[in-house]
Amino acid sequence: MISLLLTAPFLLPLATALLTVLVPSGGARKGVAFGGALASLLVAACLVAEVASEGVLRVAIGGWEAPFGIELVADALSAAMVLITALVALLALLFQESDADPAETSGYFHPLFFVLIAGVGGTFVTGDLFNLYVWFEVMLLSALGLLAFGGRVRNLDATVKYFVLNATGTLAFLFAVAFLYAATGQLNFAALAEASRPDDAARWLPFVSLLLVAFLVKAGAFPVFSWLPASYPVLPAPVLALFAGLLTKVGVYALLRTAAHVFPTAPVIFFEILGWLSVFTMIVGALGAIYHYDVRRILAFHIVSQVGYMLFGIALHTQGAQVATAFYVLHHIAAKSNLFLLAAVVARTAGSYDLRRIGGLYAARPGLALLFLVSALSMVGVPPLSGFWAKLMLLREGIAEGRYVWTAAALLTGFLTLFSMMKIWFAAFLEAHPAGVDAPKPLARATPAYAAIACFATVTIALGLFPEPVLEFLARAFGASDPTEALASLAEGAR
Amino acid sequence: MKGRILVLEVAARFLHPLMMAAAVWVLLRGHDLPGGGFIGGLVAVCATALVSVARGAEAARASIPLGAPRLTAIGVGLAATSGLPALFADAPFLTHLWVELPLGFTQLSIGTPLLFDAGVFAVVFGALGGLLVSILAIDEEEAP
Numbered sequence: 001m002i003s004l005l006l007t008a009p010f011l012l013p014l015a016t017a018l019l020t021v022l023v024p025s026g027g028a029r030k031g032v033a034f035g036g037a038l039a040s041l042l043v044a045a046c047l048v049a050e051v052a053s054e055g056v057l058r059v060a061i062g063g064w065e066a067p068f069g070i071e072l073v074a075d076a077l078s079a080a081m082v083l084i085t086a087l088v089a090l091l092a093l094l095f096q097e098s099d100a101d102p103a104e105t106s107g108y109f110h111p112l113f114f115v116l117i118a119g120v121g122g123t124f125v126t127g128d129l130f131n132l133y134v135w136f137e138v139m140l141l142s143a144l145g146l147l148a149f150g151g152r153v154r155n156l157d158a159t160v161k162y163f164v165l166n167a168t169g170t171l172a173f174l175f176a177v178a179f180l181y182a183a184t185g186q187l188n189f190a191a192l193a194e195a196s197r198p199d200d201a202a203r204w205l206p207f208v209s210l211l212l213v214a215f216l217v218k219a220g221a222f223p224v225f226s227w228l229p230a231s232y233p234v235l236p237a238p239v240l241a242l243f244a245g246l247l248t249k250v251g252v253y254a255l256l257r258t259a260a261h262v263f264p265t266a267p268v269i270f271f272e273i274l275g276w277l278s279v280f281t282m283i284v285g286a287l288g289a290i291y292h293y294d295v296r297r298i299l300a301f302h303i304v305s306q307v308g309y310m311l312f313g314i315a316l317h318t319q320g321a322q323v324a325t326a327f328y329v330l331h332h333i334a335a336k337s338n339l340f341l342l343a344a345v346v347a348r349t350a351g352s353y354d355l356r357r358i359g360g361l362y363a364a365r366p367g368l369a370l371l372f373l374v375s376a377l378s379m380v381g382v383p384p385l386s387g388f389w390a391k392l393m394l395l396r397e398g399i400a401e402g403r404y405v406w407t408a409a410a411l412l413t414g415f416l417t418l419f420s421m422m423k424i425w426f427a428a429f430l431e432a433h434p435a436g437v438d439a440p441k442p443l444a445r446a447t448p449a450y451a452a453i454a455c456f457a458t459v460t461i462a463l464g465l466f467p468e469p470v471l472e473f474l475a476r477a478f479g480a481s482d483p484t485e486a487l488a489s490l491a492e493g494a495r
Numbered sequence: 496m497k498g499r500i501l502v503l504e505v506a507a508r509f510l511h512p513l514m515m516a517a518a519v520w521v522l523l524r525g526h527d528l529p530g531g532g533f534i535g536g537l538v539a540v541c542a543t544a545l546v547s548v549a550r551g552a553e554a555a556r557a558s559i560p561l562g563a564p565r566l567t568a569i570g571v572g573l574a575a576t577s578g579l580p581a582l583f584a585d586a587p588f589l590t591h592l593w594v595e596l597p598l599g600f601t602q603l604s605i606g607t608p609l610l611f612d613a614g615v616f617a618v619v620f621g622a623l624g625g626l627l628v629s630i631l632a633i634d635e636e637e638a639p
Contacts, residue, residue: 007578007588014575021568062581062589072588111568 003059005050006072008043009082009121010135012036013089017114026105033110037090040117044079044086051079052473058127066128066188073127073189077326077477080470081124081253084333087459088245089117091452092238095341098449100348103236104150112149113239116142120246124253129187129262130177132254136170136218143247146239147231158231165227169217176210183207189262201267208266211258212274218251221311222281225304229288232303233296233353237344240296245337248303249329252310256329259314260322260478275315279409282308286416293355295343295428298420299336302379305413306332312410313394316401322478324393327471331378331386331463338375338456345449346372346428349440355427362429364440369429374457376421378464381414386463389471499549507549511558514542522616523609532612536619543624544631552632555624563625570617577610 016036020029051057057074060066074082093113096102103109119139126132143166147159181187183203184195196204213224220228228248235243259266259274285305289298310332313325343353345368350358362369378385381392391414398407443449463470518538525531547555559566578589586592593606 003587004582011575011588014571018568018572018575021564059587061587062578062591063587108564 002050002057005043005047006057006059006074006125008040009047009085009125010118012040012043013114013118013121016040017111017118020110020114021108029105029110033093033114034090036114037086037093040121041083041086041090044083047074048079048083048473051076051476055476066191067186070131071127071188071190072125074125075477076473076475077253077257078124080326080330080474081249082121084330085117085120085124085246087455088242088333088337089113091341091455092242092337094448094455095241095344095452096238096448097445098345098447098452099444100341100449101237101344103146103239108145109149112142112145113242116146116242120250123250127189129180129189129192131187133170133173133177136173136250139247139250140166140170143243146243147235149239154234158234161227162231165217165224169214169224172210172217173214176207176214179207179210189257192262193264196263196265201265204263205267205270208258208263208270212255212270215251215255215258216277216311218248219255219307219311220248220251220304221307222277222284222304225281225285225307228304229292229297229300232300233294237341240344241337241340244299244303244340245333248307249310249333252307252314252325252329255311256314256322256325259317264317271315271317274311275403275406278308278311278315279406280308281305281311282409282413283416286413286420289420290416290423295347295353295355295424296340298355298424299339299343302339302417302420303336305417306336306379308413309391309394309410312398312406315406316394316397316403318397318401319475319478321394321397321401323471323475324390324397326474326477327463327467328390328394330470330474331390331460334456334459334463335375335378335387338453338460339372339379341449341453341456342368342372342375343424345443345453348443350428350433351441355424357434358428359431360429360433361440365429369425371453371457372425372429374460376425378460380418380421384464386460386467388464389467499551503549507545511542511546514545515539518542518616518620522612525612526608532615533619535612536616536623539616539620540623540627543620544627547628547631552628552635555628555631559621559624559628563621563628566617566621567625568621570614570619570621572614573617574611574614577607577614580607 013036016032019032019036023029023032047057051074059072061070061072064070096105116139119135119142122135122138123132126135144159144163147162148155177187180192184192186192186195217224232240232243259271282305285301285303285308288301289305292298292301310325310328313321313328346358346361347353349365349368350361352358374385378387381387381390391410395407395410398404398410518535521530521538522532522535525535543555543558546558556563561569577591580592581588581590584590584592591607591611
């Protein structure tokens with residue numbers, strides 16, 4: 001039973017991907033896709049329930065125990081990530097049914113979509129560094145396929161930009177894995193945690209730094225974020241929501257997992273560097289967002305600055321900050337995916353993604369304006385939405401740890417984010433349409449689009465109104481506040 | 496593609512089934528001896544390459560059973576399915592199970608690893624074969 005729960009996050013999407021290749025007609029393919037996405041969501045909910053009642057779940061694939069085999073591990077963090085992944089996949093698929101910037105569904109759209117989900121799911125449940133690398137590769141390959149979809153020049157241009165930096169990062173990851181294996185003979189997370197004792201922490205610095213580079217590229221952090229705003233805007237809305245919500249957060253997750261559970265005893269300088277990188281990531285991302293006028297570019301730069309917040313939380317390296325970071329990731333996935341879907345509806349209704357060529361939507365679509373405001377203000381951190389709690393906890397930890405400069409940068413970024421979100425909102429909704437067009441073009445199939453958006457907005461509001469149960473659940477993943485205690489409990493699991 | 500070589504074309508007709516048989520043989524001996532699904536798949540791709548050079552990409556594409564995408568999907572499916580029986584035996588996913596079949600003169604061991612290997616064979620054959628044929632087809636379009 002546990003084996004089934006732990007393999008389902010990647011096995012179910014994989015099976016769905018295969019079935020969508022094998023079924024002949026478009027209608028049947030759609031049915032299989034929705035069935036697979038729904039089943040994934042149900043199983044993810046079961047996984048969360050099981051982790052909540054039983055604690056950390058482990059299975060050694062094929063009955064081969066670590067250090068020889070690959071272990072699948074699900075703690076509260078993994079389970080929560082698997083659940084939100086399944087939700088984003090289902091809602092993106094739902095949005096695909098509307099006519100607001102959908103992907104072309106011919107050919108390999110569904111298989112690539114689900115292989116990508118399988119890669120993301122595998123990342124969250126693996127307990128093995130090399131296996132993590134394999135899932136990164138699965139994600140990279142299917143992401144490239146989705147980017148190149150359509151084969152137009154701008155698609156291929158974005159694909160190359162995405163590929164070059166991401167492949168470099170993945171290569172760095174592979175080197176780090178090889179070095180770590182040579183040095184310790186271990187790839188299992190728990191065993192690596194046991195092998196990296198505090199007294200020779202400096203020895204691990206080169207390897208852990210290499211891992212850091214790989215994860216920073218994936219996360220889209222300063223100074224290796226340039227692929228993100230360059231490649232994301234060519235994607236159709238549902239795929240864009242999927243990429244924006246999940247892919248960079250996989251990098252953040254890997255970094256959080258590494259810092260919190262695999263190398264909690266990494267040298268102080270590691271966290272010092274990470275903290276300053278987070279400051280630059282936050283500010284550069286927010287400034288980039290202010291500069292642009294294409295809604296998708298603004299939102300893409302926001303991803304960068306938001307990733308900065310998460311890195312800030314990881315760099316603080318306290319239990320409270322780690323829980324806050326995990327909460328931040330969940331909140332961010334729901335809010336950010338939704339913003340891209342909302343942007344697609346806005347662009348479809350008003351005619352363009354360019355803020356200089358749209359306007360006056362508030363009179364015709366007050367509901368849309370309100371929904372946009374929910375996600376936008378949550379991203380900024382206005383109470384009582386989900387982003388408020390995430391930011392509040394991070395800032396409080398930052399002050400408690402005496403990191404005043406980092407905290408000040410986070411606050412400044414909040415204001416900059418507010419500014420550029422309001423830029424979108426005013427330009428798209430309040431100001432008059434520059435061409436004087438008042439009647440917006442209605443969507444032919446609006447219900448799926450609005451249903452997906454409303455679901456995401458509900459998640460954002462629910463996380464904002466009832467953060468305690470989620471925080472309590474996430475705190476289990478970072479249970480032991482003393483690093484040595486955490487090590488002991490992990491090492492016990494490895495045996 | 497103009498100017499095909501008759502000798503090669505005729506030889507390919509005989510060699511293709513032979514190479515495919517060799518591929519399957521490499522697949523089957525693979526569990527305890529050098530070989531296996533991956534290498535067997537590569538041998539099968541070589542057979543496809545031969546057809547492609549001798550009789551053109553269209554013929555090579557037709558020589559991949561079920562078509563490359565489907566064969567790949569079925570391969571991944573087979574490999575994943577080989578892990579499922581373990582779940583019914585209350586063992587972790589991909590724990591491999593063996594059945595001994597007494598044949599009188601010898602014992603035949605059949606297990607889920609064979610299914611896994613056959614899946615790998617199909618994936619390598621389908622994915623690499625399809626890729627190869629597509630790449631060779633680019634060259635053909637330019638040639639005439």
